[in-house]
Amino acid sequence: MDQDTIIINGNHLVFRSGETILETARRNHIDIPTLCHLKNAIPTHTCKICQVEVMGEPALVESCAAKAKQGMTILTDSPKVIEARKEVIKGLLASGYHNCAAREMDAKDWTSFQLTVLKNDGKEDLCPVWGDCELQDLAYRYQVKTRHTPSKECRYDTERANPFIIRDFSRCILCGRCVKACREIQVNNAIEFGYAGDDLKIIAKNDATLKDSDCVFCGECLQACPVGALVPDKAFRDHRFKDTRKIRTTCSFCGVGCQMDVFVQDNKIVKIDGADTDLPPNHASLCVKGRFGYEFVASPERLTRPLIKKDGKQVEASWEEALDLVAQKLSAIKSESGPDSIGVMTSARITNEDNYIAQKFTRAVLKTNNIDHCARL
Amino acid sequence: MTNTIADIETSDLILVTGSNTTENHPVLSSFVKRATLKGKKLYIIDPRKIKLTEYADKWLRPLPGTDIAWINGLMHIIIKEGLQNTAFIKDRTENFEALKTLVETYTPEHVEAVTGIKTGDLVEVARAFAKAPAASILYCMGITQHTCGTDNVKSLANLSMLCGHLGKPGGGVNPLRGQNNVQGACDMGGLPNVFTAYQPVGNDEARNTYEKAWSVTGLPKNPGLVVTEMVQRAHEGSLKALFIIGENPMVSDPDLNHARKAFQRLDFLVVQDIFHTETAQMADVVLPAFCFAEKDGTFTNTERRVQRVRKAVEAPGEAREDWRILCDMAGRMGYEMSYASSRDIFKEIAAVTPSYRGITWERIDKVGIHWPCPTEAHEGTPILHTTQFTRGKGLFHALAHTPPAELPDRDYPFILTTGRVLYHYHTGTMTMKTQGLNVLSPECFVEISESDATKMALDTGAMVAVSSRRGKITAKLKVSSKAVEGTVFIPFHFAEAAANELTNAKLDPTAKIPEFKVCAIKIEAV
Ligand code: SF4
Ligand code: SF4
Ligand code: SF4
Numbered sequence: 001m002d003q004d005t006i007i008i009n010g011n012h013l014v015f016r017s018g019e020t021i022l023e024t025a026r027r028n029h030i031d032i033p034t035l036c037h038l039k040n041a042i043p044t045h046t047c048k049i050c051q052v053e054v055m056g057e058p059a060l061v062e063s064c065a066a067k068a069k070q071g072m073t074i075l076t077d078s079p080k081v082i083e084a085r086k087e088v089i090k091g092l093l094a095s096g097y098h099n100c101a102a103r104e105m106d107a108k109d110w111t112s113f114q115l116t117v118l119k120n121d122g123k124e125d126l127c128p129v130w131g132d133c134e135l136q137d138l139a140y141r142y143q144v145k146t147r148h149t150p151s152k153e154c155r156y157d158t159e160r161a162n163p164f165i166i167r168d169f170s171r172c173i174l175c176g177r178c179v180k181a182c183r184e185i186q187v188n189n190a191i192e193f194g195y196a197g198d199d200l201k202i203i204a205k206n207d208a209t210l211k212d213s214d215c216v217f218c219g220e221c222l223q224a225c226p227v228g229a230l231v232p233d234k235a236f237r238d239h240r241f242k243d244t245r246k247i248r249t250t251c252s253f254c255g256v257g258c259q260m261d262v263f264v265q266d267n268k269i270v271k272i273d274g275a276d277t278d279l280p281p282n283h284a285s286l287c288v289k290g291r292f293g294y295e296f297v298a299s300p301e302r303l304t305r306p307l308i309k310k311d312g313k314q315v316e317a318s319w320e321e322a323l324d325l326v327a328q329k330l331s332a333i334k335s336e337s338g339p340d341s342i343g344v345m346t347s348a349r350i351t352n353e354d355n356y357i358a359q360k361f362t363r364a365v366l367k368t369n370n371i372d373h374c375a376r377l
Numbered sequence: 378m379t380n381t382i383a384d385i386e387t388s389d390l391i392l393v394t395g396s397n398t399t400e401n402h403p404v405l406s407s408f409v410k411r412a413t414l415k416g417k418k419l420y421i422i423d424p425r426k427i428k429l430t431e432y433a434d435k436w437l438r439p440l441p442g443t444d445i446a447w448i449n450g451l452m453h454i455i456i457k458e459g460l461q462n463t464a465f466i467k468d469r470t471e472n473f474e475a476l477k478t479l480v481e482t483y484t485p486e487h488v489e490a491v492t493g494i495k496t497g498d499l500v501e502v503a504r505a506f507a508k509a510p511a512a513s514i515l516y517c518m519g520i521t522q523h524t525c526g527t528d529n530v531k532s533l534a535n536l537s538m539l540c541g542h543l544g545k546p547g548g549g550v551n552p553l554r555g556q557n558n559v560q561g562a563c564d565m566g567g568l569p570n571v572f573t574a575y576q577p578v579g580n581d582e583a584r585n586t587y588e589k590a591w592s593v594t595g596l597p598k599n600p601g602l603v604v605t606e607m608v609q610r611a612h613e614g615s616l617k618a619l620f621i622i623g624e625n626p627m628v629s630d631p632d633l634n635h636a637r638k639a640f641q642r643l644d645f646l647v648v649q650d651i652f653h654t655e656t657a658q659m660a661d662v663v664l665p666a667f668c669f670a671e672k673d674g675t676f677t678n679t680e681r682r683v684q685r686v687r688k689a690v691e692a693p694g695e696a697r698e699d700w701r702i703l704c705d706m707a708g709r710m711g712y713e714m715s716y717a718s719s720r721d722i723f724k725e726i727a728a729v730t731p732s733y734r735g736i737t738w739e740r741i742d743k744v745g746i747h748w749p750c751p752t753e754a755h756e757g758t759p760i761l762h763t764t765q766f767t768r769g770k771g772l773f774h775a776l777a778h779t780p781p782a783e784l785p786d787r788d789y790p791f792i793l794t795t796g797r798v799l800y801h802y803h804t805g806t807m808t809m810k811t812q813g814l815n816v817l818s819p820e821c822f823v824e825i826s827e828s829d830a831t832k833m834a835l836d837t838g839a840m841v842a843v844s845s846r847r848g849k850i851t852a853k854l855k856v857s858s859k860a861v862e863g864t865v866f867i868p869f870h871f872a873e874a875a876a877n878e879l880t881n882a883k884l885d886p887t888a889k890i891p892e893f894k895v896c897a898i899k900i901e902a903v
Contacts, residue, residue, distance in 0.1 A: 163813030187410035187432070216799060217817065218403060233813075247689040250676045252669035253802050255554030256382065256405045257678025257745070262670065262689040269670060269690060279744065281382045281680060287403030288814070289802055296668070296810035297690065302651055303665035304694020314663060319695065323702075326620075326662050327709035329645045333618045339597065343607040343616050346567040347623030348556035350666075351674030351686055353719040354699040355558070355565035356573065356726050358622060361703045364593045365712045369569050369578050369601030370616075373562045374624045 006072040015068035022050055022063040025076065032076050033085070033138055035092070035226045036175035037064045039277045041184040044176040048088045049138065053078045060084055082142065089144045092135060095152055097170035098227075099127060127171060127228040134226035135173065156201055161209040164217050164233055164292050167202075172229035174200055178221035185224075185285060190215040217288040223273055232271060232292075242266065248275055251290040252349065258282035258290050269294045330366065339368040346373045379761040380513065380549035381680045381747070386411055388547040390418040390509035392502070394444070394533075395519020395894075399428040400799040402517075402553050402679075409515070418509065420502050422447065422494075423519060424794060425866060426859045437502065438861055439492040441792050442523055442781035442895040448532040449778065450488030451503045452539055453480040460507035462541030470538050470771040479775035491778065507540045511547030518555060518796065522893040523781065526885040531774040538771045544762040554679040556803060561677035564733070564748070565726070569601035573730040590729050593712070603889040605631075605882065612639035620647045622699060623666065627655035628804035628872050631891035632847050632882040649702060652806045655872050665696040668807075672698060674719045675741070677748070681758075683736050684745035781895040782883040785863070789845060789897035791829070792864045795876045805870040821874035822855040823900065824866040830856045835902055843867070845898045848878030854900075865898065 005012050006021070008030055015024040020043070025032050036047035043064040051060040055073040060081065063074075075081060092098075127133065138144075154170035174193075179202060182191050190213050194203030204213030222230045242265045251258040259275035259282060272291050274284035296302075306322035307314040317325075333341055344366070346358040355373075362371040385391060385408040398406040410432050413419050419433045430436040439447050455461050456477055466473050485496040506512050514537055520529045534543075534550050542548035554560050566573040576583035584596045602610060608630060610616035619640070630636040640646060640659050648660040651668045671692040677683045700719060707714040716722050720738050727733050732749040735757075740746060746757035762771075785792055800818035801808040808814045823843055830836060839854045843865075852867070852874040860866060869876040881896040 163816045184411075184414070186407050187414060211817075216399070216403070245689075247687050248685075249670070249687045249689060250557075250678075250684045252557050252676075252686075253807075254402055255557055255559060255679035256402050257557065257676055257680075257682060257684055258404055259684065264689050267690050281678060281682060281745075282404045285404045285407060288800060288817075289808060290404075293802070293808050293811045293814055294670070295812065296652075296807040297670045298693075299652075299810040301653065301810065302668075302693045302696070303653060303657075303663065304696060305665060306695070307660075307663035309661045314658075314660070319697070319705075322662055322664060323705050323709060326647050326664075327706055329661075330618060330620070330706075331710055333645060337617050340601070341615065341617040343602060343610075343619045345604055345607070345619065345621045345624050345626070346562060348554075348559040348562045349623045349669075350558065350562075350699050351669075351672055351719065352558070352561040352565050352677060352683070352726065353674045353722040354622075354672075354703075355562045355567045356722060357700040357703045357714070359566040359572070360591065360714065361707050363572075363578075363587070363596055364591045365707045365710050365714075367595065367597055369597050369599065370607060371567060371601060372569050372604045372607070373559075373567045374556075374604055374626065374629055 004070060006068045006070075006074060008074045009076055019068050020064055021052060021054075021061070021066050021068050021072070021074060024068045025063065030076060032063050033134075033141075034064060035134055035138070035173065036177055038177045038180045038185070038224055040283070041180035044180065047092075047173070047175050049085055051081060051084050051088075052076045053081050085138075086142050086144050089135070089138050089142055092173050093139060093144065095173060096154055097168075098135065128166075128231045129228035133228055136227075155199070159209055160233065162211040162215075162217070162233075164288070165210060165219065165222055166231050166233050167210070168229050168231065169201060171227050172202060173227055174202070175226060177224040177226060178202060178230060181220040181224040186218050186220045188214060188216055188218065188220075191221065217292065218286065219288070219291040220285055223284065234271065244270070251286070253289045253293065256281060258286050260286060260290060262294075268298050334366060339366055340370060342366050342368055343370040343372075346371060348373050378549065378551040378553075378680045379543060380546070380551055381682075381759045382408055384546055384549070384760070385409055385513055385515070385551075386415070386417075388412060388417060388509075388511050388513040390420070390505055390512040391515065392420050392422065392506060392512060393429060393433075393515045394422040395521075395529075396515055396517035396553055397423075397425065397427045397429075397519075397796060398515065398517075398553070401555065401797050403799065405553065405679075418505055420505070422502075424861060424864055426861065428859075435498060435501065437494050437498050439494050441794055441864060442525075443492040443778065444520060444523070444529045445525060445532050445776055446483065446488055446491040446778040447494055447499065448529075448536055449480045449483040449776075450485060450492070450494070450499050451506065452476070452536055453483040453488075454485065454500055454503035455507045455539060456480065458504070458507075460504065461539050465541030466539065469541075469544075469765070470773060472773040472775070475775040476535060476539075476773040479777065506536070509540075509542075511545055512537075512540065512542045513548055514542075514550045515553060516551070517553045519794075519894055521552075521885075521890055523885065523890075523895065525779050526890045527887040528774070528776045528779075532776055534771075535773055535776075538773065543771070544760065544764070546760065549760070552679070555797075557678075558676040560679060560681060561675070561683075564677055564730070569603055573726065574732045586729065590725070605884055605889055605891060608636050608639045611643050614642060617643065618645040618647075619643055620649070621656060621660075622649045623651070625650075625654040625656045625804040625806055627659065628875050628877065629869065630882075631877055631880040631893060633875055633877045634848050635882060649699060650806075651696070654804070654806050664702055665694065666702065667692045667696055667698045671696075672719070675723060675738075678745070681747045682745040683733065683741055683748060685738065685741055782892055783846075783881050783895065783897050785897045789899045790863075791898050791900060793843075793845065793876075793879060793896050793898040794864060794866050794894045795869045795880060796866065797870065798868045801868070801870040803870065804872065808870075821850075821852040821868060821871035821876070823852050824855050824857045824860045825900070826860040826862045826864075827856050827858075828862050829860075829865075830854065833900065833902070840903050842901045842903045843879060843898055844901075845879040845881075845896055847881070850874040850876070850878050851903055865900070869893075
């Protein structure tokens with residue numbers, strides 16, 4: 001038992017060989033904040049938020065990089081740690097255009113903080129991910145105020161040259177998560193760190209826009225970005241304060257069957273994210289169709305009423321009329337020309353339950369085996 | 378798939394053939410690409426220089442329609458060098474001698490003459506595949522959409538069995554299903570010859586079970602017609618009525634001209650769908666249905682995992698759930714089919730479907746389960762055939778190469794192959810409603826190699842007329858490094874320039890899949 005244990009905040013925890021302090025902590029539900037760490041990717045340790053105090057070590061240690069070692073005694077929230085984290089957060093807030101009110105926060109509690117922000121929400125340029133930003137959360141949690149620190153000017157223009165992802169470099173904290181997501185999770189190798197020093201920037205090849213790069217708009221980077229530097233080019237930005245419901249479901253495009261979280265406001269899908277990183281088959285990844293291809297659901301072109309052809313033209317009809325007509329026609333053809341003169345094409349799009357009923361209807365009611373779907377096509 | 382998606386990353390070698398994985402199964406392709414980051418071997422055998430070739434150790438380029446030849450060629454080399462898995466062949470398979478005799482003539486030189494694959498490359502892949510501790514084969518429509526599609530699939534199984542790569546982690550022969558619930562539609566008996574879980578309609582016992590479960594008599598015992606045969610019979614006049622649910626054959630069927638005439642000859646056409654598709658426009662009655670975001674139910678993915686679909690939004694107008702419409706119809710035709718919810722339907726499915734018996738909605742609430750799952754205590758089956766094959770011993774099929782039904786000639790000098798692009802899905806009825814996807818992929822194109830384009834003195838953007846013996850379309854030319862001389866690719870999503878006006882409806886005799894992947898065409902400037 002003593003073999004592989006470390007002590008975090010007084011808790012004796014067993015670690016697995018090769019595990020980092022961060023991994024052991026997370027597995028045991030001890031929260032150590034990070035901004036650059038991305039699950040299933042090699043640690044970048046650029047953000048320094050995950051620092052912890054290891055007894056006997058002169059300096060703080062990055063928990064995402066340091067391996068757990070037998071007998072280590074660790075404090076994740078000591079005064080020294082908190083002070084260091086505050087400094088880091090302050091620096092990050094000042095590094096760009098983080099005008100989300102986290103900077104001017106004097107409020108004592110979350111409610112009055114929200115009220116302050118609501119008041120400012122009329123402002124056009126309020127950060128679009130307000131309320132869904134890991135940096136803002138940390139700023140609040142550690143009560144970091146940077147009202148008097150001037151923020152750095154950003155020399156790069158916001159990119160809106162593609163239909164799905166807005167790249168706002170003024171809010172980029174250069175944590176590198178997007179690069180990891182693109183290169184190590186989806187392996188699309190579309191983006192990387194470019195230029196140096198003060199000019200550091202996340203770029204596509206030759207600093208082209210995403211549309212003219214190898215980017216395939218899977219949105220893995222978007223989902224990984226902890227702040228408002230990568231945001232979907234969608235109405236979601238304008239609806240932050242509306243009620244949002246989140247529903248877990250399965251993608252309806254290809255046979256991978258990715259698990260996804262659908263965000264709904266006013267009976268409309270406003271965003272889709274990949275589900276949990278631990279959840280098979282897709283471990284939170286999606287592709288461009290799954291993530292962005294949902295507009296068809298609320299399309300005005302959806303069929304809303306039955307149609308019946310009359311004098312060569314399709315006209316709207318009631319369900320009663322349509323169902324009666326189909327039932328009567330099918331019955332007549334069945335008795336005149338036999339069951340095998342009717343065919344049913346079911347679908348690879350509809351659910352198992354729908355398909356089961358379709359074949360039951362064909363076999364038990366129509367009394368034919370003429371049922372197939374377009375899987376071959 | 379015999380194995381799981383996650384399993385791909387644990388293979389030592391991945392052989393991808395006839396699958397443009399990054400565009401058709403994007404998230405699955407990440408597993409393949411990540412495997413290469415870990416130093417696993419990747420070989421691609423495909424007529425197009427698809428994106429995935431950039432990640433591969435080697436890309437082998439066969440002429441379209443010569444798959445059996447190169448597969449036999451690989452087996453020839455493996456057997457000749459004694460690299461086959463003798464223990465696996467002895468314990469788990471039969472008919473090896475027949476295979477061995479057949480592949481004797483498939484020398485690398487002969488295979489090169491037929492397929493165009495270089496001798497040295499074929500030898501390299503054969504050795505690597507046989508020596509890998511676990512090698513996985515991934516394939517898609519590029520293998521199945523041929524007149525010899527069934528034999529292509531059997532040949533891949535031969536190859537995998539020969540090296541003992543079946544029934545273990547990191548191995549397997551893995552078909553990637555195109556549409557989201559193809560697996561489920563097949564499992565549920567949406568096929569002319571079987572009930573759920575592939576129980577044959579001709580089997581008296583199976584019919585008895587169903588007659589009891591459904592309280593009916595006289596279930597038909599002769600297998601019915603496949604889609605392509607239905608279209609044929611409609612054309613001839615013996616099929617009078619067609620009920621189409623959520624499909625758009627007026628874009629997806631081969632030889633559209635023929636299909637259009639067939640549909641016009643029907644006495645009665647019903648289409649149940651979410652949009653007024655090209656097919657719905659021809660219908661006598663159109664019934665508005667729910668889409669996935671409005672439904673509760675299950676889909677079964679390509680790795681046989683049964684997963685939940687949940688209602689997120691209310692459906693528009695008077696649209697109704699597919700199953701409710703069918704139940705209402707059944708009632709009117711004198712047979713009571715009533716369920717309180719789709720969960721009740723799933724309970725009935727589990728009761729009559731051995732491979733789904735142990736699955737309940739509660740059990741798959743968080744994580745889906747792989748069938749077969751015979752009891753509620755069973756955890757599901759991520760890897761098939763670990764101890765034996767469905768029929769007991771695995772059977773080697775000795776299969777000879779047969780050329781495609783239509784080959785290029787003087788009048789129609791190019792080979793056409795069809796497929797999908799990343800930004801659209803099937804006939805585009807859903808993806809073309811998202812503006813951003815149309816921005817990234819606005820229209821049909823004719824993908825051609827640089828050398829062919831130069832010969833015709835045409836460049837990207839030129840409008841061309843493409844014709845086959847069956848039809849003609851016009852679209853813009855796109856010179857691409859993915860194309861190889863003599864072969865042209867056209868995506869089939871676009872109704873305005875439907876590639877299927879050109880394709881050949883000639884069928885594989887067993888699977889009855891049309892030969893979408895090879896037909897002869899000519900290209901002219903307009
Ligand atoms: S959208 Fe996908 S491909 Fe494009 S940069 Fe982001 S991670 Fe890379
Ligand atoms: S864009 Fe976002 S994820 Fe990428 S480096 Fe900047 S802050 Fe990090
Ligand atoms: S998100 Fe993309 S890869 Fe995943 S199931 Fe949907 S279409 Fe397939």
